[in-house]
Amino acid sequence: MPVPDLFLAMMKEEWRMHSTIFGSLGFALFPAIIAIFALLGSFTLPLFADVFPYDVVALLAHALFLLMGVMVGSFGLMGREFMNRRFGQASLIAYASRSLPVSERRIFGAFLVKDTVYYILLYVLPFAAGFAAATPFIGLDPGLGPLAFVSLALAFLLGLSAVCFLSTLYARSVALLAGTVAVLVMFALAAFRLGAITVSAVLPPYAFFLDPKVEPLAISLLLILVPATASVLFVTVDYPDRTKRFKNSLDPLAERVGTLGSAHFIAKDALDLLRSEGGAGKVIFSFLLPLGLVWVCLRVLIRFIPGIDPLVVFAVLLGVISATIYNWLTEFDSFTSYAFLPVEVSAVIDAKLKSYAIANLLPLGVLVLAAATSGAAGTFLPALAAFASVSAYTLAVTLYLTGLHPNVMLYSAGVFLRYLLAISPALLLLIFASIVDPGYAALSLLLVVPAALLLSRGRTKWQAWEMPGY
């Protein structure tokens, strides 16, 4: 089967998978929502230019798309487990090299091309189009629109190819992966000591956006094509025998959290996270990477906004990002696993909330660390209030809108729009209030009221929805 045919079949498959869940219109509108938000966001750029210079906004956008590439690539790593839980036995073309007369290399190559085209059309193009449509009205060069499309696509592909490369190494040998990561870390440390690490060096597509010359473009393409080609050439589905055996860890874990109730569910959540591909590392990675970017950006922002308290703003954003832990907690689970047991939907939701509360010790630790190392311990209490309240509120919104299916439902245009509308105003208000006075961050405690309401209504709503949905 030629690669173009495989590619077309995979494109159809991806579209049908999403449109089956959301309806064709609901999914088709998703890029439109992104375009509208990019357009509206671009109109606000001149208003906040003193606070958020254009190059900082561009850096954030490129970092965001890099992260998105990482996430799409990670799904490729763990997608099969997810699909099995979501749809029963998964039977995607990508997993069919043993049953189709097509080499795994061709299938993986077509899969990479499909992901590239599909997600660039889904995310990058609408984002760049929204920005491009605004440029004539905000005094920017209209040429920046197409340039942003290219550089953001490069940032996305950089993340995608890096994760694919690492996953191929992992499939070949865990030791090879560990060795490669160790070499990369040593290289990064050496470069840091030599003062050679700059944002442009770490993120060449961003450098290309700032200065569209051949050199950053060539470096970007090199960093994309070499790992991607290597991952296709060395891809394997003939994993060594990795039948994993474990002594009973469920009961000991359940005993530890027994006082919280839902002990066996919480223990199961922990084992799901620890034993699925990537282990706890995938949570920490998907969590700490954006946090690192946020922290770097905040250090830059301090120079432009004298009144800003980095710890408080960091805590607000930490609260939002920590809500992604809920996505991980529901990634490998669905109510159909419990529908034949004497279990209510609300009991599963309650258990997820408890698991979430426990897992939030990780971001809490990050906040304590940030307070201790940044010399901003004086605003720790309002920062703590902001983190806890925003985390609870974002979780409540996610739960109300998506139930036990955040990884799927947030791709529905309507749900995504409501999610953004519920989170963004609260977030912006808190950030601006904290710029006026860091102490105002304590106002975030008011979010606990809508959070409680949304959690209560969410339980009722999904209790009614899940049963007939089985």
Add this chain to the structure above:
Amino acid sequence: MIEATDLTKNYGNVTAVNRVSFSVTEGELFGLLGPNGSGKTTMIRMLTGQIPPTSGSARVMGLDAAKDPIGVRGLVGIIPEQETPPSFLTAEEYLRFVAGIRNLDSVDERCDRWFDLLEFQDKRDVLCKDLSRGTRQKLMFAQAFLHEPGLALIDEPLINLDPIMQRTVKDFLQEYVRNGGTVFLSTHILEIAEEICDRIGVIHNGRLLHCGPVGDLVGSGRHLESFFLDLVKGDAGA
């Protein structure tokens, strides 16, 4: 043990189950037979409160399945056709997980009994995702009987099992019924029903075409296969 009255389930314009009434008494092994898509799985889901009926009612072990689904599922054991155990628990951990949900005691003994009976002791510490389909089916079988229910509802009981294990399971079900248990199983494999069921119901296009003892067929010299085919083809042609 089961009393279904005019049970009906519509999915939009499609009627999956159409005004079906029947009963299953204690100590009976009842088989619901029907071609693929005839409404067997929908019937089991209604009987166990997993989905509510559009109309009609089902009483299972004295409880209304629609009004008290958790109560029903607490009493009975269910083996769904397609569901597989959670990927990242081991076989033993899954049984312990189910035991935790059902608040069972003597969990070690219960687990050991099922690993021994279904001959998969060597797989107890293997992650469910790494188990073969047959072993997963054994595990689903074990979870359904872990609390020693008075009634078991089984969707396609022998699917994925090898002939030796099929014999073991059939023997177990017959022994279970002899000891006072009740089994409601749905299948499209007629040999199973002919061999182990006391009574059968035949469902086609959501309608119950026949309900009666298997012995009647044997007494009249007919094979279940020809009886079933005549019924279903006759209904399709009607």
